[in-house]
Amino acid sequence: MILIADGGSTKADWIALDNSKNEAFRVRTLGLNPAVVAAEELHNRIINMFQLIHIKEEVAEIHFYGAGCGTPKPVEILRKVLQAIFVNAKICIAEDTLAAVYAATGKEPAIVCILGTGSNSCYFNGENMEMLVPSLGYILMDEASGNHFGKKLIIDYYYKKMPKKIAAQFEKEFNLDADYIKQNLYRETNPNMYLASFAKFMFDYKEDKYIKKIIKKGFQEFFKCRILPYNKTSETPVYFIGSIAFYFRDILEKVANKYDLKITDVIQRPIDNLLAYHKKNIN
Template identity: 50%
Template sequence: MILLADGGSTKCDWILLGDEGEIIFKTRTEGLNPAVFKPNVLEERIRKNEELTKHKDSIITVHFYGAGCGTKKPAALLKQIFEDFFENATEVIVREDMVAAVYAATTEPGIVCILGTGSNSCYYDGEHIHMAVDSLGYILMDEASGNYFGKRLIRDFYYKRMPPEVAEAFNEQYDLSSDVIKENLYKKENPNTYLASFAEFIFTSERNGYFYKIITEGIQEFVETRVLCFPEAQNVPIHFIGSIAHFSEDIIRAAVWPYHLKIGNIVRRPIDGIIEYYRKEVLKVKVD
């Protein structure tokens, strides 16, 4: 059996696959980004999940793909936490979420983009992943991500750049007092997740001109900074992973059109693509 996980800062999806590729269980924990959360928070989020706790002694293989796992120290921290929790595991692999995004999107050369709580991109040559830019996180980068749009909404509300009816609805849905916002951003943990929580307002409300404008500007900035940086962009498909990409497909297609780029797959939930990859490429399950 293989325990697979696709983790971000907001949530983490877990799947236990049997030897024939069957799903033994699916579950979800809160986000497990080791670059953002302290070890005790990561440990607690795993322990309180009933499915993981029930099966932990029988699991011998853990493959985790997550945000914040692209550098050695955070990845090693999370790996140790998993080894301590899954005491009988003989193989624990922790890799960055970009790898999972590639598995979910394609087996052929292409550019793969993540639009989630954070954002990122890579070029996949068919065998290896190539990063053009090191990600510096939500303060400096993360264009077109959940925290990017959350930040934009809060600024626009305070600068009174929102249409009045949108501002009224936004104010009814969230506590926008300056004290609460500053406490969450500067005193509490996980400010990136806090900012990203506001982005739901855009994608669960009826589309209007204001929403269209800020989504378009975010996607345009992402394309210019995180897609066109790859020389291969003109010659391979551009794949997108994540809910923001799923709900913004029309805007993504419009944003890449002037650059004559080809859109590939747009995958809302990467865990589904990861399952199929493991069935075909790892477990070698034959499909009739």
Template identity: 45%
Template sequence: MILVADSGSTKTNWIAINEKGETFFKIDTEGLNPAVFSKKTLYDRIITKEELRDIKNDVKEIYFYGAGCGTQNAVNYLRAIFEDIFPNAEMEIYEDTIAAVKSLQTDTPGVVCILGTGSNCSYFDGKETHQKIVSLGYMLMDSASGNYYGKQILKDHAYGKMPAEMAKAFEGQYDLRPDIIKENLYRKDNPNTYLASVGRFLIENKQGEYSQKIIKDGLRFFIENQVLQFEESKNVPIYFVGSIAHFLHDEIVEVLREYDLTLGKIVRHPILTLAASIASKYTN
């Protein structure tokens, strides 16, 4: 059995492939970001999933692509957990940007961006992936991501800057009492996931001047500080991967046009292409 996983901080997509290259199952678990979660949390999120627990001794290979896997310490941290759960498996663990590049199935150079719960950006030269900036996580970076937009609208609501009608809808959908917000941010696990869940409200209500300004300002900041760090960005396609990119397709097109940048394509679920590519090794 082979496991392929694409993980963010909010969710991990898993596909299991049998020895014939056939899909055995597709499941989701909570996110497995080693830069955010404790070993116990990561372990529990895997072992409590019945489908994964049932095949743990049968797994021979694991291909894991995840947020927070950009340093060797993070890779080793996660590897130790996988070795405990899947004792017979060989494994390859990569940063999520590698999954993004591979999912594009191209050997054409381009800038590859991730916009999901968090955000990231790298340059693919046609063979290798290059990164200039190491992410410092959701508190300092992650512009134009789900948790970034969650922070923006929580602050605007607290300062009374959100339009009245939108604020009323926001209050009807979320518990916005200060104590509840602070508990989610400072006492509970996964504050970045909580912020991304709040940010979903902005994406679902993206029409109107207020929402459009926040969304496009976030995209502009991301482009100026992430995409344009690569001199090649003016001459190659800009690709996007992730759920936020999927739902902000039109806004991305508009903002890229402001910077005279060219959109390549947007991929919502890279796991499907990744799994198909790995399965093909066993069917050919």
């Protein structure tokens, strides 16, 4: 049996294939980002999913694509966790950007971007990914991501830059007590996922002038930092993966047009496209 997983910081989608490459089942666990989640918690999030544990000795291969898997140390942490559970499996771990490439463009050259809980980009030349810099995560990078916008909303609320009408709704939906926020940011697991939970507020108020402004500014920052430095022409396909890109595609396309770029497609969840790629290309 083969497991294919697309693991973000908020959630991880798993698909199991039988020996004939037919889909056996699919499940979703909590996010499995080894850069921010401790090994013990990673282990618990997997073993708490009955469907995965039920077949753990039957799994021969795992293809895991995950947030936080762009540098060696987190990859090794996750590898040890997976190997301890799926004892008979050959384990392949790559960063989520590669899953985005496979899901979006397959084997054709393109710029491929992620805008979800976190953010990233790469240029895929048809064979290899070219990345501007390694991602340093939610504190220093992740422009225009869910956690980026979550931080912006909290900051604007506390500095009273948020319009009163929006602030009143914000107060109704979230616990904005300072001690509660600090507890979640500095003491709890997955602070990036916690910050991204605030970004969901923008979906309900996407027509508001204030919300549109901060989204546009975030997207502009992403283009300047993560797309324009590749110096590709307007003929280069540009793909986006993730809920932030999906729900705010209209604003994203306007920003792209400003830089004389055209978005080829926006994919909310890459797992189905990733499955199709594996069925076609993995022996």
